[in-house]
Amino acid sequence: MRSKPTRIMLAHNKLRMNFQMDCAQLVKMVSKPAEWPAFEILLEEMEKCRRMFQAFSLTYIPRSQNTKADKLARSARDQPHNVYYINSIPPTSLPEPL
Structure with a gap:
């Protein structure tokens, strides 16, 4: 599966x-x-x-070189539902990474 x-x-x-x-x-x-x-x-x-x-x-x-993923992970944890980020451009519901 x-x-x-x-x-x-x-x-x-x-x-x-x-x-x-x-x-x-x-x-x-x-x-x-x-x-x-x-x-x-x-x-x-x-x-x-x-x-x-x-x-x-x-x-x-x-981890020190993984700041974009850390930012996305923190943003996803704040979402009320599962988030699957599968593109190079984040959806508008996620804040733009720094």
């Missing part, structure tokens, strides 16, 4: 994904799933979603 964000990205013809995150452990888990047997089921589901895209990358970016 595809996650809702995956379905939305595919519906908008977003077939090449490059995710940057400040969680080094998660990047390690996804890149070497055999070393994390306790998370096997979740990592298998992640791999299923990953294969739906033409290109997919997940890279580590230090």
Whole structure:
């Protein structure tokens, strides 16, 4: 079963994904799933979603260099509903990142 964000990205013809995150452990888990047997089921589901895209990358970016994502995350937490930000231009309901 595809996650809702995956379905939305595919519906908008977003077939090449490059995710940057400040969680080094998660990047390690996804890149070497055999070393994390306790998370096997979740990592298998992640791999299923990953294969739906033409290109997919997940890279580590230090939190100090991740200010735009931090601003978006803080804004999303203030929303009364789930927010899926899948474009280079934020919706008008989110404040413009600094």
